[in-house]
Structures are given as structure tokens and as C-alpha cells.
Amino acid sequence: MSVQFIVLFRDDDDNKDDSCKLLLYHDLTAHMLSTNEKEQKIGIIKGMWRFSNEFSQSNDYCHVELDSYSMLVLEVEPSYYLALGFENTHNSQWPKYKVRLSQCYQFFAMQHGKMQDIEDKTLSGLLNEHFIPFWDEINLIPDYFLMQDINTAIDDKMFPCCQFADALNSISEVKDWQNYLKNNVLLSEENYLNIKDVCVYHLPKNNKNTKEYGFITNFDPQFKSLPTLSNWLVGIDSMYGTVSSHGLAGTMSLTETEQQIELDAEEAHHEQPPNIKTVWDNVTLPITFTMDALKDIGQLTGVSNSLSLFTNMKPSWNLWSSSSENGAGSAKLDDKDEYSWLISPLNPSFLPKVYQMRKFYLQFDDWSQYNILFWKFKDVIVAVIVDPSFKKISEESFLMKLQEELWNGISLFYENTGFEKRQCSFDYTILFKEEGKYYSSIPRWKNGLDESDTALKLVIKGLDETLQFLTNNANRKSSVATVTEVGHDMSLTDHPIPSDPSKGEDGTEKTDKSESSIFSKLNESQLVELNKELMVILGTRSLTVWYKDANTKERMLKLNNGLMVYLLENNRKLVLIIKNWFIDSQQKTKSKRSTDMIESLGKDVSTWWNRIKDHEPL
Amino acid sequence: MRRSPSFQISTKNSAKPTTSIDLTNHLSARGGLFYQDIDTGTTASIKAKNDPNLLAATYDHSISADTDLNIDLQSLITSELNSLYPLTLNQETSNKSANTTKFIDERGGKDKHFFVFTSAGKLVFSQWENENHAMGLTGIIHTVMNYFNINDNTAMRQFTMYGKDGIMTRFVFLDKNHIKLMVQCNNNYESTAQLQQQLDLVYSYIISSVSQRNLNKLMLKRSNFDLQHYLTDLDQQLLKSLCESLATQPKLTWFANSLECLPMSPKKRNAINSILSTTYLDFNISNHNGQILYTLVTSLDMRLISILRPSNHTLHTMDLQILFEVVRAQLTDLLLDKVLWFPICFQKFNDNGFLYALIKVLPNNTIMMVISSQKNAFDILNEFVRRIEDKMIDDNTCNNLELQLLDWHKKFPYINHFIYKMKRTVQIYTPSQPTNEMLQFYYHLKNLCEDDKGTNLNKSSVAMLKWKNDATPGLLSGVYWATEKFELYILLNDINLSNQSILKSAKLLIQHIREIESYLFISRGVTF
Known part of the structure; x- marks a missing residue:
């Protein structure tokens, strides 16, 4: 429970009576606050903001540090202030909170538009729907921010990108599959100017190789909302462990399992566990939601489509996560599971509208609303951005054709992915500031729902309740979203849960790969320590920002515990290299004449760097 | 009890009229590692005694003369280096202050x-x-x-x-x-x-x-x-x-949270130490036991020369820094041969009571600070100071105390400036007072290894910082090295150096400082 409260209010400059419009106040610690108390807090926040205006103008955000908690205040839109309070235990991690808070607003604006364009009444409702579940979920995961990698602390507009081997070889040519997609999807006569852009992501279920995770390509360099869209997608993937229709539709959420709720209740039985209640409060779909519907849902989530095998609804990502790592596993799956529309007008019409089409406010030349469809093929997620006036998009034949083109394109991609596979003994992040793209080898956090976590489960608003109703409480834990634990009273002989040997396989694989990242070699407390140290080193970055005359700033730090960090920043990019100098044997062999600071990181780093340093993002 | 607007200033007890308060020589001695005694401005300083307004002017004058000298020496060194690094170094970029001002503005x-x-x-x-x-x-x-x-x-x-x-x-x-x-x-460095x-x-x-x-x-x-x-x-x-x-x-001693010592030969320091201890012993025999708590001898710019203290008590650095601030503010009066007597509460020592300090400038350009717990000990303390003064005047070794380290620039051509802090004694040494810009840069170096609460990331760490501008030549680079024993801050010369040579220089410098540690730092002082 690290986040304590979230507040959003408007402070109009022309406000004569000097009061603020409170739009959202959510206390996650379940303290009941009177309106008066809420207004007091807002008054204080406003007071501090105005106070600091005495000393400096054009303020962007504010970090308040108290002995017991910390607070962040962002001016998200002119006169709209968003404040977040959180526990002080990991105060050094505050930039991560700031980045997430800022992204939370960006996601809101993407889905609903700018706050100033929405009427207060509607706005309050929308804010409640968006902000509260967002932070509730984060709070469900203990040490959420501590586990986030260092890249999430740098900037709110940066997103991970896949790395390709040819970049290291200084070749950056447009690949066949990109040309194919460009010519056949974007530039085809029918689609030209109607399909605004196609964004391709590679989001594998397993989280082992960061270099193969993230954004791959898009086609319109004018697409300015790319960071927001990408972070939204990546956020869904890391929070729910996968990207599914429900996640994209925004109906999926994370809650505690009943087991955990009971545990919690035992610990504090005077408190009413809030989640049981919300599950039933959220029944929004009619009960006429039938078995057919479930079947369709099953299909669109890639779940086995026979209702008799209802309890086999061990969703496809579970299968993949346990078997496709070896590569052989994917062959077992039938083609249908490998590609499908996640969000498209092909989805059954009784489902909420968000399943047919997402309408996002995005910025190309100007900020306006576009329709987005999502399609997936194995680990690739494709977002198709469509002009709202293009009606053909709801025709089945058109979608089939589009799907075919996408399939052809992504198949070409899969023929030769060309991911960067070379191992290196150090970790790095390269951020291109203007584009927001970053390439990193630092492992990302991903919710491990399908592994051993029994405390949390996924629920889908509306659908799960019906499910429970239909199955007559046969298995309280079953959910359309995931079956994290198959009920013990069900026989599942044909789909055994991955047994220990396969886990062993995973384990050995892990140790092989761990050569590549120093992060995987550390235990939890060491990781926490490392995370803290990196935050400090990155934190000093902001202090030197205003020395504009020095357009290249390099710093290197070598600690006695083996940590060696190099940070380079110029107008174009930021490079972070982390190394353990204890295990570096090559250090002595480098030339003595070199004057570059980076050379002292060892030969492997400098060879790598010399290859990559002039490379620009695709 | 408050500090009264006019300190109890007594001139009648002052010993012989002083003849050799040579402001130029001593106030400007901060950069004085590069030159031998230069006796300029004597007349000005005599005038200054009569007219406090002139004092500031003299001070300024002497400082500027001092910097000129430094630049001359710099250019000498530069010309030497130029032969080694003809392309990368020119006079402009190796100028002592230009190195930092290029990237760091002087902030008001x-x-x-x-x-x-x-x-x-x-x-x-x-x-x-x-x-x-x-x-x-x-x-x-x-x-x-x-x-x-x-x-x-x-x-x-x-x-x-x-x-x-x-x-x-x-x-x-x-x-x-x-x-x-x-x-x-x-500002963005603290x-x-x-x-x-x-x-x-x-x-x-x-x-x-x-x-x-x-x-x-x-x-x-x-x-x-x-x-x-x-x-x-x-x-x-x-x-x-x-x-x-x-x-x-910002003062260097605040930055490093420590005190500065006057570098001097152990022989001279011992001479002063023994004067302090013998006088103290004589004094104690004659029934003034317990009147004197601490005795400090400093140079005119508040660099420690010697300390006499009870064996079981030390004074907190911050308490001393405050005492020095008070004395510094009264220096004009002190230089007019007056004696200062005032109550002071040392917060870290005992924040409930007052101690009483007697301050006097001695003819050999040292400041005596004697601290007592007795309110009415002025006469006794004054007598104590008088006896020490007499002994110091008699003893030739007590003149020209500062030791001139002449050749460090030659020995360490890559190093522009450095600060060395000995952690055990909480004392620092620097060859010359850093400019504000230098200090800013040192702050950045220090911040690299410290978290928000001021704790070091690791017991021992090395950090390097390098700023450059791609368009114009020249760079600003420095090294910070912290271990359990010392902290070292180095500002490097404006030349492209390999990390090897930088670290080698730093190591050599530490070795060198260790060798002359007894010259640079006071290890224990005199205890009783």
C-alpha cells in the first residue's frame, strides 16, 4: 500500500471566491475524509504552488518531501492540478512515481480528451473510472515502484524498443516486411490517407530478453502520440502479464483473489474487504449473456472454444509462457490462436463498444480523435490507426483483407526477425531524447500472474460475474481473463500444469542467459540496493541540466561493491552503462592512449560502443 | 545573555605596539604557494590600521595582485605544457578560472x-x-x-x-x-x-x-x-x-564540513605547541586551575595552527566554524590591536550554557582564541595570552609560519586544483582557495556519490565528471575519490587525458600528501 491518495482539482485564475473545483479525491488507505479536510489539503497544495511562484515562474511539477510521506503535484493542463501522496519508505524512487503519474494523465487524455474540453460532471465520472483503478492496481502489488527498472524513472515520454542486430553492424536499411506493410497497407489505393499509421510491437510473453521487447516500427514520422500509445500498450502488458482484448478494451483489472482477501480479512477483520463488494457492484452486463457469448469471448482471447472444456480455459498465454520459450511449443498451437483481431468490429456486437473499436485522441498534425484497431500475431501486436471518417473499416471483407496483408507482412518479419542476440557482460540503456525511444538490456518488470502468484487475479468487468452465475460457483477462482489456478476438483488430465521438470528447464535456461545481465545475478536485497544507487546517480543528472554550454556531460562512478556506472548525456541522447567491475577480466588489455572515459569500462564496452555510437534510431 | 553591541574591547592590556601586521603578506597568503615572501603594500596596511575603510581596499588590492601572480605562474606552466600538448592547450583555456567559467556562470x-x-x-x-x-x-x-x-x-x-x-x-x-x-x-549544486x-x-x-x-x-x-x-x-x-x-x-570549510590548517613545518608547529603547553602548565601551577578550557591558534584567515584542549574533549567542527565567523566579522577591530572578550554558546558542545572567549591578534600574525567557562576570567586569560605572546616574540621559529609548497604544479601537471580531506581529523588541505565556480564543480562531484540525505553510496568510490562542448575546444573535468580515510577532489587541467594518467596522478598526489601529512594537518594538538 504505497500510494496513499490521489487528488485532482482545478484552480481557475479568474476564480473570485478563491475556491478550487475538486474533481477527484481518492484516498487509497480507506480513510474517510470530510469535504472540509479534502479542501484543506487542496488549499495547502495550491498555497505551496502559488508560494513558489513568488520565486520562479513556469513551473512544471513539484515534489514535496515530508518526514512520513511524499507528495507530487503536476500541472497537467493549465490550472488543472494532479497530486499524488505516497509513503516515504522508498522516497528515493520518487521519479518513478512522477513518471507514472504523468503517464496516467496522458492515458486519460488519450482516451477521453483534454480535461478542459470535458464538462465537470462528466469529467468527475471519467476521472473516477480512470484514475482509481489505475492506482488501486498499483497498490495491490507490493513494492511496485521498487521493482520497476531504472528506465521508468528517466522520462514519461520514453518507451522501450526492440533491438536489431543490424543496428550494431551499422546497417539501417528498411526491411522487406516494412516495405510490404507500407506498400500494401498504408499506401494501397483504398487505404491511402485513411489508415493513418500502423504501429508494430513485439511483446513476448516471457520476460527474459529485454532486447526483444517493445516497439518495432511505425510509418508516419509525424505521429507525435507514439510515446503515449506505446507506454499504454506496454503498461497493459506488464500489469496483466499479457495483451488481450480485455486489457485493450480497458475492462480488465487486477484484484486480490478470494484467498488473499480472506487472508487480509483475517489480518484485519474489522475492515470490510473492498474488492468482494466491487465485483458484484460491477455487474453491468445483462444476465442474458449466454454460453454463446462465452464461446466468442473464448475465441477472441485465444481460449479453447469448447464450452464443455470451460475449465480448460487456461488461456493461451499461459501455454505460451510455459512452452513457447523453447520455440517448439508454439508449433503445437493451432493457427487460429496465433493471429486474430483483438479489437475490431468483428467482435460480437453485444460486447461493449470498446471491444469493436478504441477511439483515441492522438496527435498527428493536430490533436483529434482516431479509431484504433488491434491485431496480434504470435508475439506481435499491431495497432492500426484509422481516420474516423473511414467507414469501410467495419466491413468484414475489408478487415479480412487487411488481416491478410498484415499477416503477410508480419510473416515476413518472423522469417528473419534479426533481433540482437549477441551477449554482453554489461547492461545499458540508450535513450534518444527527441523520439523518446530507448534501447535497453535492463530487465523489465512484468506481472508474473501465470507463475506462482496466488494473491492476485485478473477479473473482467461484467463478464466474470456472469461466468460465476452460469457455472454456479463451481470454481470461484475461474475468470475469463485468466485461470491462475485450476480448481482442484476439476480433472485436467489432458492439460497438465507444467510440472517441475519443465520448471527445471526454465531454470537452466535462465542461468545460461544470466550471463547477459548483471541484474539477474543479484538477489532481491542486492537488487533493491542497486536500484537505489542507480536512482541516486541518475538523480544528480537533473542538477546539471542547466549547464547548457556543456552540451556533452559524462560521468563515471566506480563503487567498492563492484558497481561501475557510466552516464553520458548530450542534446541528442542519454547513455547509461552498468557494469560489475569485479567480473571484468579484460580491463587491463586496453590501450593506454585513449582519452575517452568510456574506454575505462573495458574492452567489451568500448567495442560495443564504437559500433553503436553513431547509430540513429530507425 | 546576548552578545553586546560593543564587545568588551580592551586596548590597555595589549602588549607592545605591533609593527609587522602585514596585510598583504598574510591575507593574500591563500594563493601563496607559488611565490616567496613579497613585501608590498606595507604603507597601505599601516594606513589601514587607522582607517578601517581602507582595509577593504587593501584587501582587494592584494588579492588582485595575487591572482596576477598566479596567472603569470600559470602561463609559465602553460608554456611548459604547451610543448607537450601543443594542440589542446592554450593560455586561455588553461587559465585558472577560465577552466570553470567556460561552463559555469558566476551566480549572484x-x-x-x-x-x-x-x-x-x-x-x-x-x-x-x-x-x-x-x-x-x-x-x-x-x-x-x-x-x-x-x-x-x-x-x-x-x-x-x-x-x-x-x-x-x-x-x-x-x-x-x-x-x-x-x-x-x-542553485543546482547543493x-x-x-x-x-x-x-x-x-x-x-x-x-x-x-x-x-x-x-x-x-x-x-x-x-x-x-x-x-x-x-x-x-x-x-x-x-x-x-x-x-x-x-x-560558500566557504570551503562549509563545503567539506571540516577545518583548514595552515601548512607549516613540524618544527615550527612543535615550537608553538610547546609554548602553549609550557605556558599552560606554568599557569596551572599558579592557582588558575580549570580556568582555561580551550586555546586555539590560527592564522589571520582562520586556518588552524595549533590547539590546546582537555584530553577528553574535542570541539565540534560546526562550533569552531561559528567561532571563526564571529572572529572574522571583528577582524578589523582585532587588527587595531584590540582584545575581544565575549560570551558564546557552543550548540554542539553544550547548548544550555555560555563559554567565554578571548580573542587577540599577536604580532606574528596569528590569532589567539582562549575559551573559558568562567564569566570573570578575563584578566587571567589576558595574562595567559600575554605570556604566550611574549614567548612567541622571543622565539624566532614562530615567525613566517606558512610553509610554501612551491612545486606541486610541476609535479602534477594535469591537476589544476585539488582539495584533500583527512577524515579522521576532519581537516582539509587545498593549495589555494577555490573560486566559486570551482566549488560548484566540486559540489557536483560530491553529489555524484551521495544520496539525498548526504550519505555516501559506498565506503569507497571514485567518480569522474567531464563536461565539454562539441563546438568549441576545451573541457571541464574532475575526479572525486572517497575512501574511509580521505576524500579527494581534483579539478583537472583542460587537456584530454586518459583515465589511466588521471588516476595515476591522483594516486601519486595522495601518496605525496601522505608523505607530508605532518606538515599539512594537526593530528592531535596539545592535550592536558
Whole structure:
């Protein structure tokens, strides 16, 4: 429970009576606050903001540090202030909170538009729907921010990108599959100017190789909302462990399992566990939601489509996560599971509208609303951005054709992915500031729902309740979203849960790969320590920002515990290299004449760097 | 007890009229590692004795002469280096200050303001020009602090505004029950921990003249007590000058949280030590036992020469820093051959009571500071100082104390400037006072390895910082090396160096300093 409260209010400059419009106040610690108390807090926040205006103008955000908690205040839109309070235990991690808070607003604006364009009444409702579940979920995961990698602390507009081997070889040519997609999807006569852009992501279920995770390509360099869209997608993937229709539709959420709720209740039985209640409060779909519907849902989530095998609804990502790592596993799956529309007008019409089409406010030349469809093929997620006036998009034949083109394109991609596979003994992040793209080898956090976590489960608003109703409480834990634990009273002989040997396989694989990242070699407390140290080193970055005359700033730090960090920043990019100098044997062999600071990181780093340093993002 | 506006200044007891207070020689001695004794400005300094206004002028003059000299020497070294690095180094970039000014601007005093107010919100002191406005600001911040105190039962540590242009404005707080302090800071090199330490220094400064016990008594009796008018004009003045120098001219000793010693040959230091100890022993025999607590000998610019102390007590660095600040502010009077006698409360030593300090400048350009716990010990202490003075005048070794380290630039051609801190004795050595810009850079180096609370990331760490501009030649680079024993800050010359040679130089420098440690630092002082 690290986040304590979230507040959003408007402070109009022309406000004569000097009061603020409170739009959202959510206390996650379940303290009941009177309106008066809420207004007091807002008054204080406003007071501090105005106070600091005495000393400096054009303020962007504010970090308040108290002995017991910390607070962040962002001016998200002119006169709209968003404040977040959180526990002080990991105060050094505050930039991560700031980045997430800022992204939370960006996601809101993407889905609903700018706050100033929405009427207060509607706005309050929308804010409640968006902000509260967002932070509730984060709070469900203990040490959420501590586990986030260092890249999430740098900037709110940066997103991970896949790395390709040819970049290291200084070749950056447009690949066949990109040309194919460009010519056949974007530039085809029918689609030209109607399909605004196609964004391709590679989001594998397993989280082992960061270099193969993230954004791959898009086609319109004018697409300015790319960071927001990408972070939204990546956020869904890391929070729910996968990207599914429900996640994209925004109906999926994370809650505690009943087991955990009971545990919690035992610990504090005077408190009413809030989640049981919300599950039933959220029944929004009619009960006429039938078995057919479930079947369709099953299909669109890639779940086995026979209702008799209802309890086999061990969703496809579970299968993949346990078997496709070896590569052989994917062959077992039938083609249908490998590609499908996640969000498209092909989805059954009784489902909420968000399943047919997402309408996002995005910025190309100007900020306006576009329709987005999502399609997936194995680990690739494709977002198709469509002009709202293009009606053909709801025709089945058109979608089939589009799907075919996408399939052809992504198949070409899969023929030769060309991911960067070379191992290196150090970790790095390269951020291109203007584009927001970053390439990193630092492992990302991903919710491990399908592994051993029994405390949390996924629920889908509306659908799960019906499910429970239909199955007559046969298995309280079953959910359309995931079956994290198959009920013990069900026989599942044909789909055994991955047994220990396969886990062993995973384990050995892990140790092989761990050569590549120093992060995987550390235990939890060491990781926490490392995370803290990196935050400090990155934190000093902001202090030197205003020395504009020095357009290249390099710093290197070598600690006695083996940590060696190099940070380079110029107008174009930021490079972070982390190394353990204890295990570096090559250090002595480098030339003595070199004057570059980076050379002292060892030969492997400098060879790598010399290859990559002039490379620009695709 | 407050510091009275006119310290008890006594001239009648001064020994022989002094003849050799040579300002130029000693006030400018900070850069004096490069040259032999130069006897200029004697007439000016004599005039200065009569006219305090002239003093400042002399000071300025001597400083500029000093820098010129440095530049000359620099250019000498440069020409030597130029032959080695003909392409990368030219006179302009190797100029002592140009190295930093290229990237770091000299910042005015406008970027930092101290505010001190009571728990009732009454303004005690502010650096804000308009006092009414300052009161308004204090009111707001007082409300905010109290809100968190009452509602959430927590205290505010700091808050920071981040501007769109990357400039941040920080507000750091210190809540000392009856007195609350805040500093607003627009600069970007001091960390929260460092700012909090400065607030602590300001607070200690107030306590040094009021004492915690008196303050408690006053504030408990009437919580809206007006402390501002209780403080004397002199207190206010001293507070103002302290805050101003914290804002515009941060001192090296504050930065490193330590004291500076005068480098001198062990022979000379021992001579002074033995004068101190024999005088003390003589004195004790003649029935003045327990009157003298501490005796400090410093140079005119507050660099320690010797210390006489009880074997079981040391003085806290911050207490000494405050004492030195008070003395520094009275230096003009002291140089007119006056004796200073005033009460002072050492907050870290005992914040409830006062100690009494007698300060006097001796003819060999040292300052004697004798501290007693007895209120009426002036005559005894004065006699003690007189005897020491006599002995020092008789002893030839007690003149020209500063040792000139002439050749370090030759030995370490890559190093432009450095600071070495010996952690055990909390003392620093630097060959010349760093400029403000240099100090800013050192702050950045230090911050690399420190978290927000001021703790080092690791017991031992090395950090390097390099700034350059691709368009114009020249770079700014430095090394910070911290171990359990020492901290070393190096500003490198403006040449492209390999890391090997940088670290090698740093290692050699440390070795060299270790060899001459007894010249540079006071290891124990004289104890009784």
C-alpha cells in the first residue's frame, strides 16, 4: 500500500471566491475524509504552488518531501492540478512515481480528451473510472515502484524498443516486411490517407530478453502520440502479464483473489474487504449473456472454444509462457490462436463498444480523435490507426483483407526477425531524447500472474460475474481473463500444469542467459540496493541540466561493491552503462592512449560502443 | 545573555605596539604557494590600521595582485605544457578560472534566501529585500508547515519546484521547535542534505548568542515573543553576513564540513605547541586551575595552527566554524590591536550554557582564541595570552609560519586544483582557495556519490565528471575519490587525458600528501 491518495482539482485564475473545483479525491488507505479536510489539503497544495511562484515562474511539477510521506503535484493542463501522496519508505524512487503519474494523465487524455474540453460532471465520472483503478492496481502489488527498472524513472515520454542486430553492424536499411506493410497497407489505393499509421510491437510473453521487447516500427514520422500509445500498450502488458482484448478494451483489472482477501480479512477483520463488494457492484452486463457469448469471448482471447472444456480455459498465454520459450511449443498451437483481431468490429456486437473499436485522441498534425484497431500475431501486436471518417473499416471483407496483408507482412518479419542476440557482460540503456525511444538490456518488470502468484487475479468487468452465475460457483477462482489456478476438483488430465521438470528447464535456461545481465545475478536485497544507487546517480543528472554550454556531460562512478556506472548525456541522447567491475577480466588489455572515459569500462564496452555510437534510431 | 553591541574591547592590556601586521603578506597568503615572501603594500596596511575603510581596499588590492601572480605562474606552466600538448592547450583555456567559467556562470546572490521565524510565525530574520513581503511569505510557509504538523503529524523536509526549463527551486526546512528555518534555493549544486546542514549552521549561530536554555525560557513564557528585537544589532549584522556568505560565497570549510590548517613545518608547529603547553602548565601551577578550557591558534584567515584542549574533549567542527565567523566579522577591530572578550554558546558542545572567549591578534600574525567557562576570567586569560605572546616574540621559529609548497604544479601537471580531506581529523588541505565556480564543480562531484540525505553510496568510490562542448575546444573535468580515510577532489587541467594518467596522478598526489601529512594537518594538538 504505497500510494496513499490521489487528488485532482482545478484552480481557475479568474476564480473570485478563491475556491478550487475538486474533481477527484481518492484516498487509497480507506480513510474517510470530510469535504472540509479534502479542501484543506487542496488549499495547502495550491498555497505551496502559488508560494513558489513568488520565486520562479513556469513551473512544471513539484515534489514535496515530508518526514512520513511524499507528495507530487503536476500541472497537467493549465490550472488543472494532479497530486499524488505516497509513503516515504522508498522516497528515493520518487521519479518513478512522477513518471507514472504523468503517464496516467496522458492515458486519460488519450482516451477521453483534454480535461478542459470535458464538462465537470462528466469529467468527475471519467476521472473516477480512470484514475482509481489505475492506482488501486498499483497498490495491490507490493513494492511496485521498487521493482520497476531504472528506465521508468528517466522520462514519461520514453518507451522501450526492440533491438536489431543490424543496428550494431551499422546497417539501417528498411526491411522487406516494412516495405510490404507500407506498400500494401498504408499506401494501397483504398487505404491511402485513411489508415493513418500502423504501429508494430513485439511483446513476448516471457520476460527474459529485454532486447526483444517493445516497439518495432511505425510509418508516419509525424505521429507525435507514439510515446503515449506505446507506454499504454506496454503498461497493459506488464500489469496483466499479457495483451488481450480485455486489457485493450480497458475492462480488465487486477484484484486480490478470494484467498488473499480472506487472508487480509483475517489480518484485519474489522475492515470490510473492498474488492468482494466491487465485483458484484460491477455487474453491468445483462444476465442474458449466454454460453454463446462465452464461446466468442473464448475465441477472441485465444481460449479453447469448447464450452464443455470451460475449465480448460487456461488461456493461451499461459501455454505460451510455459512452452513457447523453447520455440517448439508454439508449433503445437493451432493457427487460429496465433493471429486474430483483438479489437475490431468483428467482435460480437453485444460486447461493449470498446471491444469493436478504441477511439483515441492522438496527435498527428493536430490533436483529434482516431479509431484504433488491434491485431496480434504470435508475439506481435499491431495497432492500426484509422481516420474516423473511414467507414469501410467495419466491413468484414475489408478487415479480412487487411488481416491478410498484415499477416503477410508480419510473416515476413518472423522469417528473419534479426533481433540482437549477441551477449554482453554489461547492461545499458540508450535513450534518444527527441523520439523518446530507448534501447535497453535492463530487465523489465512484468506481472508474473501465470507463475506462482496466488494473491492476485485478473477479473473482467461484467463478464466474470456472469461466468460465476452460469457455472454456479463451481470454481470461484475461474475468470475469463485468466485461470491462475485450476480448481482442484476439476480433472485436467489432458492439460497438465507444467510440472517441475519443465520448471527445471526454465531454470537452466535462465542461468545460461544470466550471463547477459548483471541484474539477474543479484538477489532481491542486492537488487533493491542497486536500484537505489542507480536512482541516486541518475538523480544528480537533473542538477546539471542547466549547464547548457556543456552540451556533452559524462560521468563515471566506480563503487567498492563492484558497481561501475557510466552516464553520458548530450542534446541528442542519454547513455547509461552498468557494469560489475569485479567480473571484468579484460580491463587491463586496453590501450593506454585513449582519452575517452568510456574506454575505462573495458574492452567489451568500448567495442560495443564504437559500433553503436553513431547509430540513429530507425 | 546576548552578545553586546560593543564587545568588551580592551586596548590597555595589549602588549607592545605591533609593527609587522602585514596585510598583504598574510591575507593574500591563500594563493601563496607559488611565490616567496613579497613585501608590498606595507604603507597601505599601516594606513589601514587607522582607517578601517581602507582595509577593504587593501584587501582587494592584494588579492588582485595575487591572482596576477598566479596567472603569470600559470602561463609559465602553460608554456611548459604547451610543448607537450601543443594542440589542446592554450593560455586561455588553461587559465585558472577560465577552466570553470567556460561552463559555469558566476551566480549572484539572488538565487538563495534564508528565512528564520519563530514557532508563532514571527519573522526573526530574512534575506528578502522587502520585509513586509518577507512577512507575508513567512506567513504562508508557517501555515503550510503547521498544517502538516497538525494534520498528518509530520514535518516538512523540503519541496522542490521543477520548471519547464529544467531549473529547479528548492525550499528546505528545519524545524527546531521554537525556531523554524527555511532556505529557498535556485542553485543546482547543493543537495538537500547540504542545505539542511547550512540551516543547522544558521540555527547554531543564533543559539551561539542566545543559548538554547534562554530561548526555551523566553518562548515558553510567551510563544509570540519577538526574537527579532531581542537580538542586538550586532547579532543581526552577523546573521546577515553569515547568510550572505552562505548564499554568495560558500566557504570551503562549509563545503567539506571540516577545518583548514595552515601548512607549516613540524618544527615550527612543535615550537608553538610547546609554548602553549609550557605556558599552560606554568599557569596551572599558579592557582588558575580549570580556568582555561580551550586555546586555539590560527592564522589571520582562520586556518588552524595549533590547539590546546582537555584530553577528553574535542570541539565540534560546526562550533569552531561559528567561532571563526564571529572572529572574522571583528577582524578589523582585532587588527587595531584590540582584545575581544565575549560570551558564546557552543550548540554542539553544550547548548544550555555560555563559554567565554578571548580573542587577540599577536604580532606574528596569528590569532589567539582562549575559551573559558568562567564569566570573570578575563584578566587571567589576558595574562595567559600575554605570556604566550611574549614567548612567541622571543622565539624566532614562530615567525613566517606558512610553509610554501612551491612545486606541486610541476609535479602534477594535469591537476589544476585539488582539495584533500583527512577524515579522521576532519581537516582539509587545498593549495589555494577555490573560486566559486570551482566549488560548484566540486559540489557536483560530491553529489555524484551521495544520496539525498548526504550519505555516501559506498565506503569507497571514485567518480569522474567531464563536461565539454562539441563546438568549441576545451573541457571541464574532475575526479572525486572517497575512501574511509580521505576524500579527494581534483579539478583537472583542460587537456584530454586518459583515465589511466588521471588516476595515476591522483594516486601519486595522495601518496605525496601522505608523505607530508605532518606538515599539512594537526593530528592531535596539545592535550592536558
